[in-house]
Amino acid sequence: MPAFVSIDGKLALPAEAHPEDPKYKPITVGEPVCIEIVHMAFGNVKDWWGKSEMLVSSWAKTGSTAKPGARLVNALRKKIPQFYHLSDLGASEYGHQLVFYMPVYSDETIRFSIEFLEIDKLGGDGISKLGNALKGLGTLPVFAPQLAYLALAPEILKLGQELYNIINRNDQILLEHLDLGRDPDGNILSSGRYVLVRGNYNPLKFIEDYKLLSDNKLYTQDGRLAEEAGMTDAYVVVRVNAVEKKEYKDFEATGAAQEILDTVLNQNVTASVADLITDIVKDSQEFGTVKKVLDLDKQLAKATTDDEKKRLKTAIETELKKLSDDQAGLLREALKL
Secondary structure, eight states: OOEEEEETTEEEOTTSOOOOOTTSOOOOTTSOEEEEEEEEEOOSHHHHTSOOOEEEEEEEEETTOOSOOOOEEEEEESSOOTTOEEOOOOSSSOBOOEEEEESSOOSOOEEEEEEEEEOGGGOHHHHHHHHHHHTTSOSSOEEGGGGGTOSOOHHHHHHHHHHHHHTTSSEEEEEEEEEEBSOTTSOBOOSEEEEEEOSOOOHHHHHHHEEEOTTSOEEETTSOBGGGGTOOSOEEEEEEEOOOOGGGTTHHHHHHHHHHHHHHGGGTOOHHHHHHHHHHHHHHHHHHHHHHHHHHHHHHHHOOSHHHHHHHHHHHHHHHTTSOHHHHHHHHHHHTO
16 A cells, blocks of 8 residues: 655655655645646456446545544546546546645645545446536535535435445445655655555565656556556556645635534535535634734734744735635735735
């Protein structure tokens, strides 16, 4: 179950010192962090289960909290053939690359998990209907708890509820975890591509045998696809970047709301109640940000040195990035920032 970072295609252990990928923006405190799936290789699914209806999902959280993050539904696919590769999600079936987004990185450890499940119990037709219904729901991927209450047609809602109920008792193809941060004894958070591989491999031998090319697939050193050289296990490639994506700005608030909803779903949560909980969580987070800006502004008014003023102004701008452009503009105008 090893994980690797790619350095110009050459694999390395993520705990070892390695450079930022020059193709992406470097990870910096105060700037965004975006983690997305760029490639999925499902391995020898035919040998294991014979059928191939698939669910790809992920979780992510920051810090040291023991509470799990909310599960995202990243892709639903039916009739997956042996050694199927998926990079381009297209528009005909449900799919979303996002695993995690933070508009302002605050130097915390980011922890995420990715899972491939075989979900034939839902049926290929059911997967198609549910996937088609989920495609137009918004710019963020669907969180798993939302499957149980989304305002969908009754037939589709039933499929969503069924998927939510069976999501934890299906055949697992891949479940891999990676923690990335600034801890000198842990895996190093940097921009670039990371590969998470199912199976028990000697990491150093794997590094000798394989490389990651620009199409995000694993190849042997002599240029053969990994499966052509006998590797039968699934793997996933993620990209870490400091790019700002405003369409993902509500990811943290929505994810926090889904964690709450996941604990109360057996209490007949309706779409309207779920929306209310989401709004309350988001408003609470925004209120906390505004309070922090006001406190920093008070400190700025009392600051006496240029260095202290510069530090506080930077801290204020970092907090303002957590708000919408309109909200930040109003605060700047009110505080004459």
